[in-house]
Amino acid sequence: MLVVGLSGGVATGKSTVSSVFRAHGVPIIDADLVARQVVVPGTSTYKSLRKEFGDEYFDDEHGGVLRRDKLGQLIFNNPEKRKILNGITHPAIRWEMLKQFLTLLITGTKYIVFDTPLLFESGYDKWIGTTIVVWCDFQKEVDRMMKRDNIPKADAEARIHAQMDIEEKKKRATIVIDNNGNIDELREKVKEIITKMDKSWKPFIFRVLFGVVIAAVPYYFFKY
Numbered sequence: 001m002l003v004v005g006l007s008g009g010v011a012t013g014k015s016t017v018s019s020v021f022r023a024h025g026v027p028i029i030d031a032d033l034v035a036r037q038v039v040v041p042g043t044s045t046y047k048s049l050r051k052e053f054g055d056e057y058f059d060d061e062h063g064g065v066l067r068r069d070k071l072g073q074l075i076f077n078n079p080e081k082r083k084i085l086n087g088i089t090h091p092a093i094r095w096e097m098l099k100q101f102l103t104l105l106i107t108g109t110k111y112i113v114f115d116t117p118l119l120f121e122s123g124y125d126k127w128i129g130t131t132i133v134v135w136c137d138f139q140k141e142v143d144r145m146m147k148r149d150n151i152p153k154a155d156a157e158a159r160i161h162a163q164m165d166i167e168e169k170k171k172r173a174t175i176v177i178d179n180n181g182n183i184d185e186l187r188e189k190v191k192e193i194i195t196k197m198d199k200s201w202k203p204f205i206f207r208v209l210f211g212v213v214i215a216a217v218p219y220y221f222f223k224y
C-alpha cells in the first residue's frame, strides 16, 4: 500500500484536497480528527488531561468536552505546558493512527492519504513515499483563516509563524499544489494527481515486495 502524506500551511487547503481524495474512494487517516477522537470524554487520555489541567479546561455544560481553544491559548506561549499536553496526547494519537493504518493494510487498499499538518515537523515524511504540500500566498492564507475562523489578523499571522516555513515544506515535498486560484481549480489539480496515482505501478510493486517478505518469514522459520 502506498502512503501519501498530505500537508501544507494553516488554512492553505489541505481539507479541501483530502475531500477530493475521499470522494474518489481513497481512505484518509486524518491526524486532526484522530487528535479529537482520543480526547472524547471517557477515554484514558481525557481523564489524564482533566487531572493535569483541571476542570476549567472542560465544558461541563456540554458533556464535559475539552475546551480546545482555551487549552490552545494556554500552551501557545507556554512550552512547558505544551510538552505536558503532547506527552499525554501524542502516544494515544500515534497508537490510534497505527490501528487505522494496520486495518487499511489488511483490507488491501491501493493507497491511502495521511493528512497531517505537522508531517514534516514530526519527521513522519521520512517514512512516507510520496508527500504532497498544498500552499498559497501568505496574504491569502491570512485572509482565508480570518474568514473561516473569525479571528483577527494578528492571530492568523501568529498561527502561521508558529509552523515550519512553507518554503521549507515545499522543498521537501514530492508534489507541490499551488492553491492561489479558486476552489474549482484546486479540485481539478487534485483530480489530475489522482489520475496519475491510479496509473502508478508503485503500490503494485510495494504489494509484491510485502508479499515476498511475508512469505519469507515462515519459509526461514521452518527451514532453520
Ligand SMILES: Nc1ncnc2c1ncn2[C@@H]1O[C@H](COP(=O)(O)OP(=O)(O)OP(=O)(O)O)[C@@H](O)[C@H]1O
Pocket (backbone or CB within 6 Å): 008, 009, 010, 011, 012, 013, 014, 015, 016, 017, 117, 144, 145, 148, 179, 180, 181, 182, 183, 184, 186
Ligand atoms: N482556492 C480557494 N479559494 C478560496 N477559498 C479557499 C480555497 N481553498 C480553500 N479555501 C477556503 O479556505 C479555508 C481553509 O481551507 P481548508 O480548511 O481546506 O484548509 P486546511 O489547510 O485544511 O486548514 P487547517 O490548516 O486549519 O486544517 C476554507 O474556508 C476553505 O473553504
